[in-house]
Amino acid sequence: MSASNAIDEFDRAIIRATQAGLPLTHAPYETVGQEVGLTQQEVMARMARMLDDGIIRRIGAVPNHYALGFLGNGMTVWDVDDEAAQDLGVVIGNLDFVSHAYLRPRHRPHWPYNLFAMAHGRDRSEVASKAEIIRTLLGEHCRSGEILYSTRILKKTGLRLVG
Amino acid sequence: MNRAKPLELDSLDRAIINALQGGFPISAHPYADVAKDLGLEEQDLIDRLRRLLDDGALSRFGPMYHAERLGGGLTLAAMKLPDEAFERVNAIVNGFEEVAHNYARDHELNMWFVLATETPERIAEVINEIETATGHTVYNMPKSHEFYVGLRLEL
Numbered sequence: 645m646s647a648s649n650a651i652d653e654f655d656r657a658i659i660r661a662t663q664a665g666l667p668l669t670h671a672p673y674e675t676v677g678q679e680v681g682l683t684q685q686e687v688m689a690r691m692a693r694m695l696d697d698g699i700i701r702r703i704g705a706v707p708n709h710y711a712l713g714f715l716g717n718g719m720t721v722w723d724v725d726d727e728a729a730q731d732l733g734v735v736i737g738n739l740d741f742v743s744h745a746y747l748r749p750r751h752r753p754h755w756p757y758n759l760f761a762m763a764h765g766r767d768r769s770e771v772a773s774k775a776e777i778i779r780t781l782l783g784e785h786c787r788s789g790e791i792l793y794s795t796r797i798l799k800k801t802g803l804r805l806v807g
Numbered sequence: 808m809n810r811a812k813p814l815e816l817d818s819l820d821r822a823i824i825n826a827l828q829g830g831f832p833i834s835a836h837p838y839a840d841v842a843k844d845l846g847l848e849e850q851d852l853i854d855r856l857r858r859l860l861d862d863g864a865l866s867r868f869g870p871m872y873h874a875e876r877l878g879g880g881l882t883l884a885a886m887k888l889p890d891e892a893f894e895r896v897n898a899i900v901n902g903f904e905e906v907a908h909n910y911a912r913d914h915e916l917n918m919w920f921v922l923a924t925e926t927p928e929r930i931a932e933v934i935n936e937i938e939t940a941t942g943h944t945v946y947n948m949p950k951s952h953e954f955y956v957g958l959r960l961e962l
Contacts (some may be wrong), residue, residue: 651877659872665860666869668853671835688833691870695833699876703831705859706867707824711814719912719919730952737954745954751946754887755916790914798909798918799901 650697654682655690666703709743714764718771718791720778721757723750728785729759735781736761741774756788768793814864819847823855824865880924882949884934885916886941893917896941905933916946 651659657680667675673691674684682690694700709717724732729747736759737745744762761778765771775791782789816824822845832840842852859865874881888896893911900906900920909920924930934945 659877662869663872664869665867666831668838668857668868670838670849672837673833673835684835688835692833694870697876699873701871701873702829703833703870704829704868705824705827705856705865706871707828708863708866711863712816712824713814733952733954737956742956745956746950747952748883748948748950751948755885755946755948792912792914792916792919794910794919795913796911798897798911799906799920800908801906 651694651699654680654686655694655699657681658687658690658694709764713766716765716768716771716793718763718765718768718775718793720761720763720771720775720789720791722759722761722778722782722789723756723787724759724782725785725787726758732782732785733759736778739774739777739781741765742778757790763791814862816864819845820855820859820864823852824859827856827868874923875927878926880922880927880930882922882930882947884920884922884948885946886918886943887916887946888918888943892941892943896943899940900937903933903937905929 658676661676661679666672669675671684673687676682677684677687680687691700691703695703733745733747736742739761741763742761743764744760746760747758748760750756750758759782763771763774763778765774771791771793775789779786779789826845827841831837834840836849838852838856839849842849845852847855856865856868860868886896886900896918897909900918901909903922905922905924907921907923909918911917912919922930922933924933930947930949934947938945
């Protein structure tokens, strides 16, 4: 689904001005407005609309798991019956140690997994015990699963959404 | 992962991070509004946020945009690389500006990266270009469904 038609050049300018972060000022939306040539009220109205439309997911802080001591981040992946995957994904997404949960296509025979859940813990053994909780919840609908730990960050530039 | 020990946070830092993972107000003086709820002065909150960003405890503070709803393309892709090819392919893959994140993982599929493109059509083109440039298959795994996850990481 694309709502690119629903945003105009001023919205794009606001996105460009805020995609790296909101200014840490007494009146941040006014600061953004000065940068893009809009009043504070216009910036606030446009951002409220983008929030309502889901173009902005949320406004807030993104914690850095590694820096905060969550050193054991594992991508848990599962081969789950297609008929059950949707309902089970909702259950897994509701676990408080899961930060992302998706259905993705399999690539058999190299890759049999369709349910992805990113699990966070203070070390790998904590992640492994959390993966066990997921495995138990998936029950008979799950044929197999694995935990893929990251061993190295090769690149991390963040998404540049609007050039 | 590349940090020996976690940052030291006090209870106020933790309260700020826990309180600000979503729902930051769109108002004339939003830091003052949030500071009041936390029993802080506005400037103290701003100073703390700046320090948490500078120290790397927070990777970002602000609006999180939904890439696909802005009309762009987004996918997760993986490659299965022999050890001797890994560094060469890594340099090629990271050279694409569309590659936003790239992680080495301990699996047969040992390289995992996120592609973010200006248009949805560009995803297939970039994958094709990476395959041509590296001589290795790229497994494209675009999400078919995203489950809602609440905002947590309670500290």
